[in-house]
Amino acid sequence: MKKGLFTLAILLLVGFNSTAQQVEFEEFDLDNGLHVILHQDNTAPVVITSVMYDVGGKDGDRARTGFAHFFEHLLFEGSENIGRGEFMKIIPANGGTFNANTSQDRTYYYEIFPSNKLELGLWLESERMLHPVIDQVGVDTQNEVVKEEKRQRYDAPYGGILEAIGSNLFKVHPYKDPNIGYMEHLDAATLEEFNAYFDKYYGPNNAVLVVAGDIDIEETKKLVRDYFSAVKKRPEVVRNFPKEEPITETIKAQAFDKNIQVPAIIATYRTPGHGTRDAYILDMISSYLSGGKSSVLYKKLVDQQKQALAVQAVNISQMDYSIFALFAIPLGEVELSTLLSEIDVEVAKMQNELISERDHQKLLNQFENQFVNANSSIAGIAGSLATYYLLYGDVNLINKEIDIYRSITREEIQAVAKKYLSPNQRVEIEYLPKKEDQ
Numbered sequence: 001m002k003k004g005l006f007t008l009a010i011l012l013l014v015g016f017n018s019t020a021q022q023v024e025f026e027e028f029d030l031d032n033g034l035h036v037i038l039h040q041d042n043t044a045p046v047v048i049t050s051v052m053y054d055v056g057g058k059d060g061d062r063a064r065t066g067f068a069h070f071f072e073h074l075l076f077e078g079s080e081n082i083g084r085g086e087f088m089k090i091i092p093a094n095g096g097t098f099n100a101n102t103s104q105d106r107t108y109y110y111e112i113f114p115s116n117k118l119e120l121g122l123w124l125e126s127e128r129m130l131h132p133v134i135d136q137v138g139v140d141t142q143n144e145v146v147k148e149e150k151r152q153r154y155d156a157p158y159g160g161i162l163e164a165i166g167s168n169l170f171k172v173h174p175y176k177d178p179n180i181g182y183m184e185h186l187d188a189a190t191l192e193e194f195n196a197y198f199d200k201y202y203g204p205n206n207a208v209l210v211v212a213g214d215i216d217i218e219e220t221k222k223l224v225r226d227y228f229s230a231v232k233k234r235p236e237v238v239r240n241f242p243k244e245e246p247i248t249e250t251i252k253a254q255a256f257d258k259n260i261q262v263p264a265i266i267a268t269y270r271t272p273g274h275g276t277r278d279a280y281i282l283d284m285i286s287s288y289l290s291g292g293k294s295s296v297l298y299k300k301l302v303d304q305q306k307q308a309l310a311v312q313a314v315n316i317s318q319m320d321y322s323i324f325a326l327f328a329i330p331l332g333e334v335e336l337s338t339l340l341s342e343i344d345v346e347v348a349k350m351q352n353e354l355i356s357e358r359d360h361q362k363l364l365n366q367f368e369n370q371f372v373n374a375n376s377s378i379a380g381i382a383g384s385l386a387t388y389y390l391l392y393g394d395v396n397l398i399n400k401e402i403d404i405y406r407s408i409t410r411e412e413i414q415a416v417a418k419k420y421l422s423p424n425q426r427v428e429i430e431y432l433p434k435k436e437d438q
Contacts, residue, residue: 023381023398026217032233033205036224037385037395039212041378047213048378049121050110052386055201057104057179064189066181067197069102073145077138079127094120104179105319106390112379115214119223126227129202134195143186150180157259161431164255165268165325168427172242175321203234208389212382241320244270251427256434264431265336268325271420274317275392280404281416282315282324284363288355289313289346291366296346307334307342319391336430350417354410367405
């Protein structure tokens with residue numbers, strides 16, 4: 001999503017210490033089902049208003065993929081009281097910044113303002129929820145915007161990797177389709193379909209509003225009620241996605257990218273959804289393998305053996321299934337199979353012996369730093385509060401999630417590596433340059 005002016009960038013970081021602090025918050029519900037979370041911090045004159053909707057790339061007709069991402073753009077078009085294109089002018093004109101993003105599981109909008117503009121932020125988000133203008137002009141405009149985004153990001157070198165992983169790792173769950181969707185689906189969609197999608201997924205009872213920063217709690221409660229109580233409750237969203245069969249034999253696949261000259265190898269595993277203890281442990285495993293230049297795989301394949309231009313292990317956190325992926329680009333004439341074998345050696349070590357106490361402590365330090373940094377600004381706190389409520393079902397994880405990481409033992413790391421990361425549980429994808437005749 002387009003960014004506003006970063007007039008408040010310095011203020012966002014004012015007043016926070018480098019150690020984790022208890023984040024106080026208050027929750028309540030409006031009669032229409034909108035869940036509201038307030039966090040007061042009067043250190044700096046900054047306020048963020050944000051709404052996270054329980055809708056993402058996985059939602060909707062599989063013949064109409066990409067609608068959630070499309071709405072990330074479309075709901076900036078305007079409303080009954082905001083002219084076309086004015087939404088993105090009003091915010092910087094009042095000293096604010098804004099953005100939005102969409103994942104397979106949720107869509108998030110936010111504005112950051114000087115705290116004396118709190119009411120403006122609430123009005124803007126209520127307009128988006130209450131009566132946006134969804135018309136053919138806006139749809140056509142944003143269709144071109146999305147296509148340009150696809151050209152810049154997804155058609156960039158190696159930009160199709162996530163799509164290759166999704167389409168090969170998932171067969172029936174909607175995670176098989178790219179978050180941005182297929183352009184032919186958006187081209188074929190009717191205005192009625194877009195309006196029906198909004199009516200289904202963008203109701204107050206399918207969202208959480210977070211207001212954080214330099215606020216007065218009681219005054220903010222009143223303003224929230226004033227601006228959002230008029231939004232009508234919608235029918236509850238019911239989901240019943242198909243379940244994937246476990247992978248019990250190695251699946252080999254190929255994907256092609258016309259924008260690369262050097263191939264890559266990907267080994268990807270279907271793992272538990274976020275919030276499970278095993279998902280937290282897999283986070284730590286990915287960091288152990290490739291979290292920085294001193295990590296096991298980087299040090300071995302890039303620094304010492306000079307076999308790889310790049311190597312990475314990543315745990316992509318999602319609600320229904322997460323994705324654990326090993327990725328490497330060879331250096332020179334190194335075979336893809338050689339790279340994968342060398343990676344497998346290090347994974348097997350984790351499965352067969354405990355990592356060292358020193359490496360374990362290093363991991364704990366890394367995750368503590370990440371946790372502190374994630375909540376070191378008002379914007380970070382607001383995003384965490386919304387995420388923990390909507391996707392994890394426990395807002396207080398903002399204070400206690402670090403304790404989960406701290407409690408993970410070396411024995412658990414070994415056990416989880418054994419449980420999920422064996423070759424017979426994965427899809428191996430050769431990501432290859434696409435030739436003209438293919």
